[in-house]
Amino acid sequence: MGLVLHHRGSSIVSVKVDLSFVSCRGGYATWFNRKASDPNLLTGAIVGGPDAYDNFADHRDNYEQTEPPTYNNAPLLGILARLHGGHGGYNQLLPVEVHVAKPIAAQPKPNPVKETPFAAPVVIEQKPTTSWVANGKTYYRYSAIVTNKSGKTIKNLNLSVSKLYGLLWVLTKSPSGSYGFPTWVSSLPADKSMEFVYIHAASPAQVSLSSYTLA
Template sequence: MCSCIGKGSKNVRRTPGGLLFRQTWNNLQFVTTASFLLTVYSDNLTSARKAVTCPQGNAAPSELLVFAKSQVDYILGNNPRGTSYMVGYGNNYPKRIHHRGSSIVSIKVDPTFVSCRGGYDTWFSSKGQDPNLLVGAVVGGPGPYDDFADVRNNYEQTEPATYNNAPMLGVLARLSGGYGNLNQLLPGALPSPPPPKTALARRQAPSPLLISQTETHSWLLKQKTYFRYTVTVTNQSPKTVKNLKLSITNLYGPVWGLSKSGEFYMFPTWVTSLGPQGRLEFVYIHAAPLATITISRYDLV
């Protein structure tokens, strides 16, 4: 990672236009893969609230993401030639790629049979533009001095490959999900939750009601960890509970499954009582430990 962003002891070579350069033949396979790894590692570092320690100084997670974006920008046309190396993107892109299907006319245009040899002699050797546009394909890309020849038999630079596109798709998906303000984690991208934690609140003797809370999910959003707790109120008496009122303190988020009146929480509108051994469940979410839930009032009938 350090060598890619220019902070290593032996850095990866770059073209004058700033593109990472490994070799002449299909260099973009290395660029898109490195950009994808930089993007993933950037998010992992942010989750851990760490930076990269490099021989030439530390690098924040955002620096990795910014550099990955610069490589994608280059591929899509922000380079000295003003050439997009993704076919069909922009106004100036390769039009004579090293691809048999793209270099042969579509059967919908000309249904004449094309033999294997004929496809090579008649179509592949043509100096004309591709009759079949392979939209979205990323070709091999420029040479060490940002040079590029849009010639079909220049396979080192004009041949597309799935392993060029695959990692770039991941980078584009990440950037579309929050590059603008460098949100390192996408909303809704949930890490694996820790094992559930169950806590029992104090029972107010001689209350027949038992309250239990369980952490059922957690996720990281904008460098803050949120928790979802499920609360169960169980009626352990042989009688029916009515007019239940709960007091909830140390709560910093919304509650689902209860009605609120003033400072108390009560049965939701669709529940009027809790029969013997009956259970009432509700949920709350906040970025804090368990809230404090106590029973303020109830009637047994």
């Protein structure tokens, strides 16, 4: 975390130092451009962080790297809290009987699944990457790699995912129930791959190619 956050409540003088009322514009004009570190500490706030080359400019006006906005903090903290809480009482995981030999293996018995339905120019590879036990059940995190082998750019990709008993990240689910590119991806160039992950207490889900177009 930077010492000079792009955050009005963090940069304005502490009420313990100045009891007078500080207006929004007045606080911005008086305190925002000060060179000293922030007088108020935001515990646990997550800022934008370094760029793609691991460079970080600790300047208050560098809002892309030093601002702790809700769209950075809320999703990440929500996911971490959900994973930490396990199954709980949310009933987001369907009941699954998982028979695991003792001692519990680090990975499920099925080998990595490779699916190329109908000889389509898309290769889907799945593998478990980690596992843990919570409330008497063994949960697995699976990584699925989708690779474009068509020689052309793929657009409007739709994947069918069945026997999924948990949460899936990255892909965008359509009203019809299929899964497509994440919101920040519109196409997959030739010989390029994308990854999505999911967690559930079962063997790998069934992932297959539903439809696509070539550009």
